[in-house]
Amino acid sequence: MNDSSQGLAEAGGEGVEAALDKSPLYLRIRDVLADAISRGRLPKGALLLEGPVATLFASTRTPVRQALALLEEGGMVRRFDGRGFLVGQGRTGPKRVTLTADMLGLDEEAPALRKAPGWEAIYESLEREMVHLSVFGRYRINEVELARARGVGRQVARDALMRLEALGIVEKDERMRWTLVPLDEQRMRDLHAIRVALEPVALLQAAPFIPPADRKAMTERLEEALAVYPALSVEAMDDLETDLHITCLGYCPNRELLIALRRAHFMLNVSKHVIGVSHRMPEDEPFIAEHLAVFRALDVEDFARAAETLRHHIVVSLPKVIGRVAELRGVHRPDMPAYATPVARAGEPA
The missing domain is CATH 1.10.10.10 (Winged helix-like DNA-binding domain superfamily/Winged helix DNA-binding domain)
Structure with missing residues (x-):
């Protein structure tokens, strides 16, 4: 257990509530889960999957994924030969319990996320x-x-x-x-030019540091999504974009490079808010197969091919985004x- 999780485990209700007051969402989720584990509300071996946890917190999977990774670092959960995480250490097999708000202390009396900014x-x-x-x-x-x-x-x-x-x-x-x-066409082209130049470099540097288990889980999510498309929520599509363009690149040790990319990643938000919300889902899936090609190259540690595949993916995505925005401008007021x-x-x- 790391210092912050230990502090929450030992704190009373007020201590946890104070700690949750201003921290980012993924840290608040981590802290609530850590508190539930330390108090025994989540039994040893309980299976934690991103989807059910995200539902309880009314969040996307991304902050849940970050929270579970931190809990793993602190030794409170562990991976096993299957999807998700198990509570505690040892060789206890998975206990498929139904997670409830009460188990996580999310009722009205317990400290939870109600103090979110x-x-x-x-x-x-x-x-x-x-x-x-x-x-x-x-x-x-x-x-x-x-x-x-x-x-x-x-x-x-x-x-x-x-x-x-x-x-x-x-x-x-x-x-x-x-x-x-x-958001005019020139701005979209300018932002994409930054991504074309910098994302492949960031991936090349990040690739050796991406945990194989995380990479495998991201690949599985892409395969599952490809099999059911277009029966995907906007949130699920956004999670897939986040896996590659945010989570994977986040392992790049060059922090200045990631800061330079931050504003250019605004284009990911454009797609999220246009596809499936104010714009119909494309008949052909817009990026899943291209993402899979990047992960296939990462799987065999051909990092140069992964970076080049990512560069190509960004290049070909620009006309798609420009077209969607143009159509939105034409039909939506x-x-x-x-x-x-x-x-x-x-x-x-x-």
């Missing part, structure tokens, strides 16, 4: 709304009106906007006013939120 409650829908709106031009965003529209305090609205700013979805103008950055005001083009009256 306020911006998380509005962020996902706000990001989608902003991405859709950005397709139609540049808009000024009124922080006060945004807070009023979402029924939150101004600080919560500001926190959400700051996260959008980190992705390059919004920015501040010369008068420090929030502005929605337009979003409701104009009260907090957004169009910004006139150069030469037009403000």
Whole structure:
């Protein structure tokens, strides 16, 4: 058990609740699971699968995957010859128990995720709304009106906007006013050019450090998704994108390279909010087979081929994204939120 998990295990309810107050989602999930394990609510050998855990926390699988990896590092769960993780150490076989909110202490009396930062409650829908709106031009965003529209305090609205700013979805103008950055074709090409140049380099450096078991699990998810497409949720598609472009690349030891890629990965959010939400699922799956080709090369440790396959995947994805955004622009007219005001083009009256 690592220091943070040990601290939670020994803390009372107030200690856990305080620790959960401001930490990232994957850390809060880890801490709730660690507390449940230490208190015996999750028995030794209990099987933990990403999907059921994510359902209980009303999250995607990505933060659950990160939480389970941290618990494995701390010795609280272990892998076995099967999918998922088992609680505790030793040779105990899997116990297929039905996870419940009570087992994880997620009832009203127990410390759970209710202390999540306020911006998380509005962020996902706000990001989608902003991405859709950005397709139609540049808009000024009124922080006060945004807070009023979402029924939150101004600080919560500001926190959400700051996260959008980190992705390059919004920015501040010369008068420090929030502005929605337009998503035009040139911007998409510029962002893709960064990804084409940097992602293969990041993968080449990351490849030796990706745990084989994690790589195998990602490959299995792709194979399962390919078999059932298009019967996939938007969340499942986003998880598959995250596996390759975020999780795998995250093992790159060059942190400055990953920071340089952060804004360019905004394009992943564009696809997430267009495919299956405001745009029909493509008849042909958009990227699963291409991702599988990258993982096949990683499996045989042909890292150069994996990097080149990734580069090709990014190159061929650009026309698809441009086409989807163009179609969205042609057939969709979003409701104009009260907090957004169009910004006139150069030469037009403000």
